[in-house]
Amino acid sequence: MEKIFHFATIRYVDEPGSPLRRDAERNRQLLLRTAYDLMASAGLDVSYEDIARAAGTGMGTIYRRFPQRRDLLDALFSKHIDTVIDLTEQAARHDDAWTGLTWFLERQLEIEAQSRGLGELLRSRNQATTLVQRAHERMTPLVAGLIARAVRAGQLPPGATPADFAAVHVMVGGVMDASRDFAPQLWRRALRIALAGLRHADLSGDMPDEAVIDHLYHDEKN
Template sequence: MFRFGYDAVMSSVTSGPEAAARPLRRDAERNRALILDAAREVYAAQGLDAGFDEIARAAGVGVGTVYRRFPERGDLVQALFEQEIDAVVARVQEAAADPDPWRGLGGFLRWGAEAQAADRGLAQVLAAAGKGHERVAAGRDRLRPAVEALVRHAQAAGVLRDDVTEVDIGIALAMISQVGDASRGDLRDRYVTLVLDGLAVRREAPTPLPAAPASEDDLACVVAPARRHR
């Protein structure tokens, strides 16, 4: 009799509402991970203009599931990019701490151009073109003084023009990252070299340019996206 009662109680515990909720929580967490993975790929390729329907298709879930997990675009942007912005800030701080200020600046320009070329969504977030919640905005707020410190470090060493600002560095990165597709790091390095020569206080001779000159097809890759966003 006791055993029967015990089994009945345990059955009600393991099959009641609380137990039924456990698979739901696991499914919800699984869907969240699928959505984040899909959004990372979609935003990297297309930028933040991509719709939730595209993300849902890539994740293999319904668009309603995306909205349940992330009611607003800003919720999804924050979940994706908060840590990425922190990583960019850390990279700038590392560059500013380089005992060779010119090497630190050049290294950051090359890294930043490649990071933004590989992830259009990140490029938009860094430029404040995409909406995010307060933690993403706070990350951008930390980024600007970090880049300013990098600039001041190079200027104090006498290797960077005194009239260059942290905004100039951000604009240069945004422009260079638009050159070629994600695979054309060689071509972007050519333009980083051109920009660095323009930023330098003095050069005895122009720095030899890496990579061959850009082709008309390369130019079209830059101009076409710009026209689409007008």
């Protein structure tokens, strides 16, 4: 079931027209490739100045193509977000709910491990975009369905919720970010520990509602 995603699979359609338009599209693609490479290694804090310098273009060029930073993030990561949504849909079709859940989380984190910027986008409250919020809205009911199936099958304790899996995602992602430079596979061990703990946890008491997911992933000002 594994779906391998590479930035090279993203395609932008050249609009027919004058050589100037083709040159403009080439500049746009150059900026996107440069920004993606920089953010994959350094994260979302890469500045427009850094991108323009690495691409060999002027600042005016990048601001003409992407007036707002969110325009750039949406152009960079929309296909990646689609891939994560597709993974959720594949997991929801799995015959065994627990296997589907664990497969999805591992595949999602593998994609994030390839790009620090994508991981920060998916897990950062300060960088949340409408694109990411819509993705979470589509993914949450699918994950909720898997969780309900796993609870009925005795694979998860009663009271398990999508917010619990969101917390696992954020916690393991934090380990990934902290250890990326010296132990890049440590997140896999952290994921196994977190999932084992969740599977055998005593979840009696008040259950978190879906608003917790919004607070984990989205800044209230966005």
